[in-house]
Amino acid sequence: MxxxxxxxxxxxxxxxxxxxxxxxxxxxxxxxxxxxxxxxxxxxxxxxxxxxxxxxxxxxxxxxxxxxxxxxxxxxxxxxxxxxxxxxxxxxxxxxxxxxxxxxxxxxxxxxxxxxxxxxxxxxGASVREQIAVVEAVVSVVIAVQVWRSHRARVATITERAERAERTREEEARRRVAEERLRIARDLHDLLAHSITVIGVQAGAAAHLVAGDRPVERAELAEVLNAIAATCREARTELRGTLQVLRGTDVGGPAVLPGPDAIAGLAEAARSAGLEVALSADGAGAAPPEAGVAAYRIVQEALTNVVKHAAASRVTVTLAREDRGLVVRVADDGRGPSGAGPEGFGILGMIERARSVGGTLDAGPGEGGGFAVTAVLPFAGVRSGAEPVTPG
Known part of the structure; x- marks a missing residue:
């Protein structure tokens, strides 16, 4: 070879x-x-x-x-x-x-x-014509090379623009995926954290009744267990609606997104967990759907934090319509600040909820003690998608 x-x-x-x-x-x-x-x-x-x-x-x-x-x-x-x-x-x-x-x-x-x-x-003589032909050949090459270079530069520019457009589309797709993942995580956190927290408190109350020294009345125990069952049903209904939205289907009927009208149910669940809840939601009726869902989720997370962390006995929930939009305020008389642990996502999720509709949210110690969450959700200029927030 x-x-x-x-x-x-x-x-x-x-x-x-x-x-x-x-x-x-x-x-x-x-x-x-x-x-x-x-x-x-x-x-x-x-x-x-x-x-x-x-x-x-x-x-x-x-x-x-x-x-x-x-x-x-x-x-x-x-x-x-x-x-x-x-x-x-x-x-x-x-x-x-x-x-x-x-x-x-x-x-x-x-x-x-x-x-x-x-x-x-x-x-x-004839040499003039011959040498001019030589010059023409050389100059022609120079011109041809310039045309070729211009064509190559134009092709490179077009290719670069196409690649940049493709990268932009890919980045936009990744951004949308990240936003969707963030929204899914926020929805599941708001739903499951609240329901599990309330169920845990109610189950603890039932266990305390059973393990106590005094005789347990069947009606009293049934009331606690019924509260747990009602919380489970509400969680199941919300979870089904959330999954329908994520899947883009309407199996089992159209998905019903929670709004201000459902906040009374949150207050009732908090009462069953042992809190005294004062609710005023007269100004929430005219809120657009996006702001209504954000208000519901913010109140839900704030009440969850109160039940889990605040050791409070009383909480006040107020929804009022002002010139700047729907103002949502949840204030408790607990030890505060609630839900502010280093590994918690409650306050972060509420901030993202407010920003998703173009609003703002403040959370901190209340004027008379305890902890207060105040969100301003504008009625106009609602925008979709949440901006990721990095915890400070």
Whole structure:
């Protein structure tokens, strides 16, 4: 088996330059033109091809060296056509690999044109037409290279724009996925955290009744268990509605999103957990659906935090309509701040809820003690999607 040798780019360039040099020497000897080729002319002709061997790595240096060598060759009136292939290759290679191509190629073409035309006019006769044809060939190559470069730049620009548009679409898709995941996580947190917390408190109350010293009345125990069952039913209904929204289906009937009207149920569940709840929701009736859902979820999370963390006995829930929108306030008399543990997402979720409809939310110690959550949800300019918030 015969293995053919493989040459690298530098070796191939050197072999090409040597082959062109031999061919140019043969042309100059066979058709001497104005002046027969002598030792000096042969040296200049062969030396002018040497820069082609390194033009890939050093295009500017190679082009300058070639111009320095071909100028005396042309000025001494040796065979002009023999150098045309080397000049064309050098110009084209520099156009592909070099910098400041227009200025350099224009200057080189001008110098060569002046040189060849001047020598042709000195020679006179038919040589003028021949040398002008040589200049035209060189200049044509320069123009063709410029057109090619412009086309390549235009194609590169179009490709870059297409890639940038594709990246933008991918980033937008990732952003929408992240927002959707955030919304799902927030909905499930609001729903499950509240229901599980209330059920836990109610179950604890039932266990306390059973384990207590006094006899347990069946009606009293049934009331606690019925409260647990009602909380489970409400959680199941909400979970079904949330899953229908996520799946985009209406199996089992259209999904009903909770709103201000359902806040009374939250207050009742908090009362069954042992809290005294004062509710005033007269100003929430005219709220748009987006603001109504946000108000419901904020009250739900705030009451969950009160039950879990505040050790409060009384909580006041107020929904009032003002010029700036629907103002939701949940204030307790507990130890505060509620739901502010380092691993908790309650306050963060409420802030995201308010921002999802263009509103704001403040949470902190109340004026008379305890903890207060105040959200302002505008009626106009509601926007969809929540902005992710980084906990401070």
């Amino acid at each position: 015969v293995t053919m040798p493989r040459f690298g780019p530098a070796t191939r360039d050197a072999l090409l330059a040597a082959a062109l040099a031999v061919a140019a020497l043969a042309v100059a000897v066979a058709w001497p033109g104005v002046r027969a080729l002598d030792a000096a002319g042969a040296f200049l002709l062969l030396a002018a091809h040497a820069p082609l061997a390194v033009i890939r790595g050093r295009p500017t240096t190679a082009l300058i060296a070639l111009v320095v060598l071909v100028l005396p060759y042309h000025l001494l009136q040796y065979q002009h056509h023999a150098l045309v292939p080397a000049e064309v290759i050098a110009l084209f290679a520099y156009a592909v690999l070099g910098r400041r191509v227009r200025i350099v190629l224009g200057l080189v073409a001008f110098v060569l044109a002046v040189c060849v035309i001047g020598m042709a006019m000195r020679a006179g």
